[in-house]
Amino acid sequence: MNANTTSISDMNSALIEPRMAYILERKLQRSKLGPYTPKTAKEIEQSLTRLFIADGLNDITISGVKRMTGGASKEQFLFQLQHSGLAEPQGYVLRMDPLEGIVETCRLREAELLQALAGSFPVPEILTVDAEGDSLGNPGLITGFVSGVTKPTSLEGQSVSGIGSSYGHYAELIAPQFLDILVKLHSWQGWADAALPNYVIPKKNSTEAALYQVNLWAKTWQQDCVEPVPMVTLTEHWLRENAPVCEEPCLVHCDYRVGNFMFEEPSGQITTILDWELAHFGDFHEDLAWILQKLFGTWNSQGQFLVCGLMERDYFISEYQRLSGREIKPDVLRYYEVLNAWKCAIMDLSSAIIAGKRANNHQDLLITWLGSAGAVFLDQIEMLLREELPNAA
Numbered sequence: 001m002n003a004n005t006t007s008i009s010d011m012n013s014a015l016i017e018p019r020m021a022y023i024l025e026r027k028l029q030r031s032k033l034g035p036y037t038p039k040t041a042k043e044i045e046q047s048l049t050r051l052f053i054a055d056g057l058n059d060i061t062i063s064g065v066k067r068m069t070g071g072a073s074k075e076q077f078l079f080q081l082q083h084s085g086l087a088e089p090q091g092y093v094l095r096m097d098p099l100e101g102i103v104e105t106c107r108l109r110e111a112e113l114l115q116a117l118a119g120s121f122p123v124p125e126i127l128t129v130d131a132e133g134d135s136l137g138n139p140g141l142i143t144g145f146v147s148g149v150t151k152p153t154s155l156e157g158q159s160v161s162g163i164g165s166s167y168g169h170y171a172e173l174i175a176p177q178f179l180d181i182l183v184k185l186h187s188w189q190g191w192a193d194a195a196l197p198n199y200v201i202p203k204k205n206s207t208e209a210a211l212y213q214v215n216l217w218a219k220t221w222q223q224d225c226v227e228p229v230p231m232v233t234l235t236e237h238w239l240r241e242n243a244p245v246c247e248e249p250c251l252v253h254c255d256y257r258v259g260n261f262m263f264e265e266p267s268g269q270i271t272t273i274l275d276w277e278l279a280h281f282g283d284f285h286e287d288l289a290w291i292l293q294k295l296f297g298t299w300n301s302q303g304q305f306l307v308c309g310l311m312e313r314d315y316f317i318s319e320y321q322r323l324s325g326r327e328i329k330p331d332v333l334r335y336y337e338v339l340n341a342w343k344c345a346i347m348d349l350s351s352a353i354i355a356g357k358r359a360n361n362h363q364d365l366l367i368t369w370l371g372s373a374g375a376v377f378l379d380q381i382e383m384l385l386r387e388e389l390p391n392a393a
Helices: 018-033 041-054 107-117 168-187 208-224 230-241 284-291 313-324 330-357 364-388
Strands: 061-067 075-082 090-096 126-130 140-144 250-252 261-263 270-273 280-282 305-307
Touching (some): 018 208, 168 270, 168 313, 330 364
Antiparallel strands (some): 250 280, 261 270
């Protein structure tokens, strides 16, 4: 292997957002502190009390601490908070990092973004953030509790994650809102005046939007790799060589899908968009490619594929273009389909397995099982690249 080949993973290596480079380095150090012990309700109560005292609250009472289901990357708890500034107890949600998960993200960035979006988008209210885990023991974010459901309560056989959920008659109520929020998100200009010091905006008319993501996930693979996987390396080369120009970077959610929004019953009104931890500034095609994954969709009784269980693919694409005024470029969409499958393979084949191996996560069995999903994404990558390169062997 020559020097040019060995150095390809270092090309444009400076294009990693500084905060995320720090987060990955911090993860390496924290991973040595394991094995991780899942927090008990009593431990959460005590750590929350320390945090709120540090925030200057008085007469604090924490009650009703309850672990939430799901969450392969974060420990999540519901609780009630009462203090001298509240007339009555209010409900909140704690999202806290274990030592390692399937994906490493930043609670400080998440808090900054949610505060910036408040009032313009249906997002949870931020109460406080413990960016380094000084009080909680691990980095954590506390948001207000939002009412609603992620899937219809009347339909049985739904998964915990929401993946594969069917919305029944709610689909026709939710679909227009789902599209409208996405279009507004990609058109949001509030970032120019918002306090987002831990985010970087890629340069216009450059390949930076793509390369920021390639470098971030290549670094993740380098740190967490359990064993070499030729397809992962091949895909990294392809992604670097084919990085598309992004004319106008925008805010992308990067996990906008089934299971990550809540709605009221029976109105079908969306009450909040969840899980902003992967959000960054990039190419709008990245969000679209994520949403269009078959993993997140379902088939109706006529055998038609429904994007996120809500609408047909052609309708989703045509309505997005009509509402946004943007042109979806098939080659760029294909690029981000490959990138998304690649980063999912990295999550499953490296980060999930290494966290389970080190016993550094509260759901060791779940994240280890997720390793088997890596083959699904490798197959997806192969299919996409063969379609892109029809004459490949």
